[in-house]
Amino acid sequence: xxxxxxxxxxxxxxxxxxxxxxxxxxxxxxxxxxxxxxxxxxxxxxxxxxxxxxxxxxxxxxxxxxxxxxxxxxxxxxxxxxxxxxxxxxxxxxxxxxxxxxxxxxxxxxxxxxx
Amino acid sequence: xxxxxxxxxxxxxxxxxxxxxxxxxxxxxxxxxxxxxxxxxxxxxxxxxxxxxxxxxxxxxxxxxxxxxxxxxxxxxxxxxxxxxxxxxxxxxxxxxxxxxxxxxxxxxxxxxxxxxx
Numbered sequence: 166x167x168x169x170x171x172x173x174x175x176x177x178x179x180x181x182x183x184x185x186x187x188x189x190x191x192x193x194x195x196x197x198x199x200x201x202x203x204x205x206x207x208x209x210x211x212x213x214x215x216x217x218x219x220x221x222x223x224x225x226x227x228x229x230x231x232x233x234x235x236x237x238x239x240x241x242x243x244x245x246x247x248x249x250x251x252x253x254x255x256x257x258x259x260x261x262x263x264x265x266x267x268x269x270x271x272x273x274x275x276x277x278x279x280x
Numbered sequence: 281x282x283x284x285x286x287x288x289x290x291x292x293x294x295x296x297x298x299x300x301x302x303x304x305x306x307x308x309x310x311x312x313x314x315x316x317x318x319x320x321x322x323x324x325x326x327x328x329x330x331x332x333x334x335x336x337x338x339x340x341x342x343x344x345x346x347x348x349x350x351x352x353x354x355x356x357x358x359x360x361x362x363x364x365x366x367x368x369x370x371x372x373x374x375x376x377x378x379x380x381x382x383x384x385x386x387x388x389x390x391x392x393x394x395x396x397x398x
Contacts, residue, residue: 270327
């Protein structure tokens with residue numbers, strides 16, 4: 166079974182702090198994704214990576230950065246957390262590029278509260 | 281622009297009854313893929329079912345089936361014989377198309393919260 170793990174299920178941080186959300190997948194997938202989920206807005210893509218050290222902006226990259234130094238690990242960084250970044254963050258991975266029927270495999274999510 | 285619309289923010293269904301969750305999509309590409317995911321309260325998104333635009337038959341996976349009406353651009357999820365464990369958020373998603381074919385990105389709807397009542 167594909168397993169995607171996220172470092173924390175719940176996080177509480179203060180405004181202005183630097184926050185790291187870590188995601189690890191164990192199936193040698195090329196693609197990894199970070200989403201933000203908010204009520205009434207569904208899932209919105211923040212960043213994705215299709216290879217080590219490669220990244221592309223998603224729909225809402227402002228205020229976020231990412232790092233992928235190893236194939237299995239994809240980190241989301243909030244350089245200076247703000248209250249409007251309070252949300253559920255979901256990491257996902259998928260095995261190939263360009264296959265229309267490929268699903269993405271999701272981690273359990275991290276609920277971040279910024280005070 | 282590609283878009284997924286789920287117009288039902290929430291639904292109730294009695295245990296053992298069937299329920300249909302609506303999903304409409306908008307795309308100008310002839311080739312696309314549609315997905316349904318379940319998100320229980322634990323938070324993890326679980327893949328349920330996939331439908332390709334060229335598939336001749338509606339997809340089925342156990343109690344899940346996809347009512348695919350291409351002309352109407354709808355891809356409704358049907359859950360037969362609802363169980364209490366089906367209570368969850370359900371998301372419809374579409375593979376995003378770009379230059380050179382399918383991209384890795386999915387576009388999600390806003391979700392429907394299903395509550396199964398005993």
